[in-house]
Amino acid sequence: MANILLERTAPLPLDEAWRRITQWGRHGEVVPLTRVDVVPPEPTRPGTLVVARSGLGPLSFADPMEVTVWQPPREGAPGMCRLEKRGRVVLGWAELEVRPGPGGRTRVVWREEIRIRPLPSLFDGVVRRSSRYVFGRALNRLLRSP
Structure with a gap:
């Protein structure tokens, strides 16, 4: 399994940073060749299924992820979301966290453990490396645009 850690500091309030990184459809807009569907569509809660479909034609695959922890930030307290990957190709988990950062900014942490089933360790x-690049760019774009 590949472990990934991304950290960013954003000039945003906690709740706005949270909103931007947990609007699942936007992930499909910032990750190349990817579309994201959510069941049920709103609101996100434990049990929500987020399905990212990546690739082109016959070379595409689904990455279904179930939200297992959903703790939005409240009254300045950190927020955290955990998604368990439930697919046949992509396994592992992802955690997205927002917490107070320096100078009134927000610290965003994206942790992920990912394994592509057909690939050996x-x-x-x-x-x-490829996941850090793709997810790092996606996180930057999510935090920059409303």
Whole structure:
């Protein structure tokens, strides 16, 4: 499994940073060749299924993730969401967290453990580097645009 850690500091209030990183459909707008569907569509809660479909035609796959923890930030307290990957191809989990940062800013942390089922652990380094690049760009774009 490849472990990924991304951290960003954003000039946003906690609740706005949370809103931006947990609008699941927007993830499909910022990750290349990806569409995201959510069941049920609103509101997110434990049991919500977020399905990212990535690729082109026959070279595409679904990455279904179930929300298992949903704790939005409240009254300045941190917020955290955990998604368990339930697919046939992509396994692991992701956690998104917002917490107070320096100077009234918000600290955003994205942790992920990812395994691509058909790939042996020999490819973990490639999966780690490519995931850090793709998810890092996605996180930057999510935080920059309302």
